[in-house]
Amino acid sequence: MGVWQVPSDLLARSRFTVSPMVDTVAALRALYKPRTPWQWAWRGPHVDAFQRMLAARPVARALLPASFNPRWVADFFTIAPASPEPTFPAELAAVGRLSDEQVRADLRVTRPESLAPELLADGLTGQVVELLNWVWTHTVEPEWPERERRLRADIVARTTALSAGGWAGVIADLNRNMRWLGDGRLQINDYSEPPLSLDEAEQLVFVPAHCRRGWVVWDAPTRFGMVYPARGILMDPASPAPDGLARLIGANRASILARLDAPLSTSQLVVVTGLSLGTVSDHLRVLLDAGAVSKRRSGREVLYWRTPLGAALAAGG
Known part of the structure; x- marks a missing residue:
């Protein structure tokens, strides 16, 4: 392929489209085998509950090593979104319509060796659905906005x-x-x-x-x-900017500066901060005048990013 x-x-x-199921599968992979510092950090508050859930569900525990390997993900975790604006219940229902044998066939592609005994019993699709629903409900849905x-x-x-x-x-x-x-x-x-x-x-x-x-x-x-x-996944929009920086230049201005470790457009900043376009533009003008950010045009957008002064402010805030 x-x-x-x-x-x-x-x-x-x-x-382009946003898929709650895709992000749920991404969260499941981070819970199972985090690979980067930001995945380890995100996993921290959830790992105990995740381990308790697996301890109570031997089929789910056997599913994980059978479903993921470095070169392939089992196909029942990778169904393409069926609509431009998919919802998690609709995407989960698509998984639930698979038969147990279809799920096992996908697992045999990912892990050609023999499957664990727990994966040979009836009700396997239901176990996949329950696993995905747990990850969505306990880790992704609270953060979804x-x-x-x-x-x-x-x-x-x-x-x-x-x-x-x-x-x-x-x-x-x-x-x-x-x-x-x-x-x-x-x-x-x-x-x-x-x-x-x-x-x-x-x-x-x-x-x-x-x-x-x-x-x-x-x-x-x-x-x-x-x-x-996605770009910007290292920055958690729910996290406030450093308190000292917020006291120095104001909470909204600090929030914008904290997100500009990589170039972002005005419209992107509006989305990730929840501020109005006019408010973001006003704060960017002040940060530009102060020498904390630079800008350049890219197509129809103007991109902004931190200067060394802005980086020092954000790091020392």
């Missing part, structure tokens, strides 16, 4: 880049192994598989998520998509 052959009309209809803001801010930036540089530029920035090869060929990973034709596909989506690396979502032969790491 290293290269997809994408018809031009399918690419023209492709879109802020998570969704980050994801939609990423989409704002990507669609701006799309209008300026086309799909080739956008795709190259989504994932280190993705690139547009020309002639309708989209490289999605570095696997040595024969090209896959998407001639029958009706949908191609790109889904930002709180993840370290992306993965494929699909419901062949009609729906395909790529998950990619």
Whole structure:
């Protein structure tokens, strides 16, 4: 599955979308095997409850090592969103419609060796549904407003880049192994598989998520998509700016400065801070005049980021 052959009309209809299920799977992977400092930090408050849940559910405990390996995720965790604005209940229902044997077949692809005895009993699909529902309810749903803001801010930036540089530029920035090869060929990973034709596909989506690396979502032969790491996931919008910095320059101005470790547009800052466009613009003007941020134009947007002075203020706040 290293290269997809994408018809031009399918690419023209492709879109970015936010998927609660994709972020739930990303959270499950971080709970199971965190790989980065920010995943370890996010996992901390949830890990005890997660371990207790697994101790009480031997099937769920056996599912995790069988479902994830470094090169593949079991397909029942990677069903492509069926609508432009999917909800978690609708996406969970799609998983629930799978048969136990379909789930086991997906597990045998991910782990070709024999499955654990716990995974051979009836009710396996129900156990998958319960596991996903637990992760959503206990870890993702309470954070969903802020998570969704980050994801939609990423989409704002990507669609701006799309209008300026086309799909080739956008795709190259989504994932280190993705690139547009020309002639309708989209490289999605570095696997040595024969090209896959998407001639029958009706949908191609790109889904930002709180993840370290992306993965494929699909419901062949009609729906395909790529998950990619969203920008700004290291910054938690729910966390206040350092108290000292807030006292020095004001809470809202400090909140904006704290988020500008990477370039963000005005519209992105509106999404991740919850402030109005006018308020964000006023604060950016003050920070520019003070030498705490710099700016440059990128397509139709203006991007802002911290100067060394701004970085020193944010670090020492």
